[in-house]
Amino acid sequence: xxxxxxxxxxxxxxFYTYCGYFLLLLIWHRLARRKSLTERxxxxxxxxxxSAHNEQAVIRKKIENCRSIDxxxxxxxxxxxxxxxxxxxxxxxxQNDDLRVIAFSERSGKAxxxxxxxxxxxxxxxxxxxxxxxxxxxxxxxxxxxxSDERIGGVCGNLLLTDRENxxxxxxxARYWHYENRIKKLEGDIRTVFGASGGIYVIRRELYxxxxxxxxxxxxxxxxxxxxxxxxxxxxxxxxxxxxxxSSDVKGEFRRKVRIGAANFAVLPQIADLLHPNKxxxxxxxxxxxxxxxxxxxxxxxxxxxxxCALDRPFFQWIFAAQLLFYGTALVGxxxxxxxxxxxxxxxxxxxxxxxxxxxVGFFRFLFRLQKPTWQSIERN
Numbered sequence: 001x002x003x004x005x006x007x008x009x010x011x012x013x014x015f016y017t018y019c020g021y022f023l024l025l026l027i028w029h030r031l032a033r034r035k036s037l038t039e040r041x042x043x044x045x046x047x048x049x050x051s052a053h054n055e056q057a058v059i060r061k062k063i064e065n066c067r068s069i070d071x072x073x074x075x076x077x078x079x080x081x082x083x084x085x086x087x088x089x090x091x092x093x094x095q096n097d098d099l100r101v102i103a104f105s106e107r108s109g110k111a112x113x114x115x116x117x118x119x120x121x122x123x124x125x126x127x128x129x130x131x132x133x134x135x136x137x138x139x140x141x142x143x144x145x146x147x148s149d150e151r152i153g154g155v156c157g158n159l160l161l162t163d164r165e166n167x168x169x170x171x172x173x174a175r176y177w178h179y180e181n182r183i184k185k186l187e188g189d190i191r192t193v194f195g196a197s198g199g200i201y202v203i204r205r206e207l208y209x210x211x212x213x214x215x216x217x218x219x220x221x222x223x224x225x226x227x228x229x230x231x232x233x234x235x236x237x238x239x240x241x242x243x244x245x246x247s248s249d250v251k252g253e254f255r256r257k258v259r260i261g262a263a264n265f266a267v268l269p270q271i272a273d274l275l276h277p278n279k280x281x282x283x284x285x286x287x288x289x290x291x292x293x294x295x296x297x298x299x300x301x302x303x304x305x306x307x308x309c310a311l312d313r314p315f316f317q318w319i320f321a322a323q324l325l326f327y328g329t330a331l332v333g334x335x336x337x338x339x340x341x342x343x344x345x346x347x348x349x350x351x352x353x354x355x356x357x358x359x360x361v362g363f364f365r366f367l368f369r370l371q372k373p374t375w376q377s378i379e380r381n
Contacts, residue, residue, distance in 0.1 A: 045076070054086060077100060
């Protein structure tokens with residue numbers, strides 16, 4: 001009996017974090033949607049902050065993109081910090097007099113670079129971007145237009161994934177991002193977004209607090225939550241668009257998500273106060289969207305074990321077999337990814353399993369302090 005109860009609890013939690021929370025947001029959105037905002041008419045000064053390590057493959061395209069942004073040149077600056085580059089990224093950047101470039105010879109990781117870059121920024125607004133993130137020309141104008149509302153401390157843009165040749169990576173990750181962006185839109189309309197998209201978000205400069213640089217942390221998640229800790233909201237603007245081309249296959253995405261998983265767990269002690277029920281919607285969203293989601297790998301394992309312990313019941317014989325079939329299909333996808341074009345019924349189990357396995361690996365890398373604060377650029381199409 002205990003195994004049966006445990007199984008249904010895990011199934012409920014998994015369903016809730018992926019589907020139930022989204023449905024509750026849809027209802028809440030209809031009942032308590034944020035009032036429309038008055039856009040600010042003036043353009044604040046902006047500093048785009050980019051930390052880069054060995055990004056020679058994309059850095060020229062990023063420079064061209066910076067120059068194409070539709071924002072008065074006297075009111076925007078581009079501040080690059082290079083983190084111990086060995087591939088010529090420094091040299092490419094320093095050939096451009098319209099950019100501010102600070103080269104750090106010793107590697108410290110993204111958090112360490114940002115901590116040293118931000119005090120050098122002159123803009124009222126900090127725009128955080130990545131070397132491989134390409135902005136639409138009007139993206140920054142659309143982000144900063146919301147900051148006339150004093151309740152808003154940050155704005156997250158709409159990050160889209162493009163030009164991905166591998167079907168498993170393209171289909172799985174694109175669907176996931178579409179789903180996440182829908183949730184961000186609902187959360188921001190109700191109150192606040194729980195984590196920005198790292199390649200495109202802005203915050204008020206005075207709200208920046210130095211990041212822990214002795215471990216790998218998810219800077220976009222922590223910075224946006226620190227804005228919330230200071231009494232401000234972070235909203236989402238789907239019209240402020242940027243594009244990225246991340247890893248070239250699911251295995252590359254797996255390595256990236258291991259790093260993100262470890263970084264997410266490292267952030268939890270920093271935002272523990274926001275998890276208290278007295279925080280209302282903020283605690284509700286963090287538990288529903290983040291904490292339970294990060295526990296899904298362990299919930300899946302518990303569900304598998306619980307159903308195995310209830311095999312004396314015919315229903316659970318079918319349930320256990322279905323789980324084995326699902327994970328077996330994921331294994332087939334892993335083995336065949338580079339050899340064949342995978343059908344949808346293989347792609348989804350493969351991507352879902354890989355993402356959650358990466359999260360579990362990330363947790364143990366965090367737990368045993370195996371994740372360094374530095375990072376390596378991933379292979380991109």
